[in-house]
Amino acid sequence: MSFLELARNRYTTKSYNADKKISDEVINQLAEILKLSPSSINSQPWQFIIVSDEMVKNQLAEVSFFNKEKIQNASHLVVFNAVDDLSHFEQQIQEYLPQGAISYYQQVIKPRPEAEVKAWLQKQVYIALGFFLSACADLGIDSTAMEGIEADKYQDILKLEHHKPLLAVAIGYRNPEDSNQLEFNPKQRLEQDKVVKFL
Numbered sequence: 001m002s003f004l005e006l007a008r009n010r011y012t013t014k015s016y017n018a019d020k021k022i023s024d025e026v027i028n029q030l031a032e033i034l035k036l037s038p039s040s041i042n043s044q045p046w047q048f049i050i051v052s053d054e055m056v057k058n059q060l061a062e063v064s065f066f067n068k069e070k071i072q073n074a075s076h077l078v079v080f081n082a083v084d085d086l087s088h089f090e091q092q093i094q095e096y097l098p099q100g101a102i103s104y105y106q107q108v109i110k111p112r113p114e115a116e117v118k119a120w121l122q123k124q125v126y127i128a129l130g131f132f133l134s135a136c137a138d139l140g141i142d143s144t145a146m147e148g149i150e151a152d153k154y155q156d157i158l159k160l161e162h163h164k165p166l167l168a169v170a171i172g173y174r175n176p177e178d179s180n181q182l183e184f185n186p187k188q189r190l191e192q193d194k195v196v197k198f199l
């Protein structure tokens with residue numbers, strides 16, 4: 001299937017088949033895809049946690065507002081975390097980035113207010129999110145990206161020190177009766193000429 005066909009057919013899953021699990025082989029592929037996600041200056045200011053443990057998944061589901069049932073029934077939950085400790089991030093990039101990239105960060109990004117620097121770091125995680133959702137579609141995995149989580153409680157449950165949870169993605173296989181499937185709820189988008197301009 002072409003990427004265009006995947007884009008046409010992908011949708012946000014609202015109901016999962018709790019009895020159908022993603023194989024370890026596919027999970028390992030997704031883990032490598034996350035590792036390979038692109039980011040500005042190859043900054044990689046993130047950590048991804050793939051949760052299969054049912055006890056932990058249920059703990060996270062309880063602090064995920066109206067997303068509780070999706071998480072409970074999904075095969076896995078992937079938590080997308082951004083670096084929230086700037087000194088930790090700056091030490092990390094010294095270890096693997098070339099000097100040109102480090103200089104860009106130090107001269108262009110670092111002088112900004114702390115909130116802006118952290119916002120820049122978080123934007124990189126959203127690039128990884130788009131990459132990941134596309135990969136799921138290519139692998140025949142259904143997914144639901146969710147910002148509806150209690151980030152502070154996620155941080156406590158996952159015992160994160162240097163990172164802050166931004167969002168989670170439930171992944172698995174759809175319930176055949178999921179009412180959000182395209183046959184029941186056709187995809188709605190703005191007309192192309194309203195969102196894409198040619199110059």
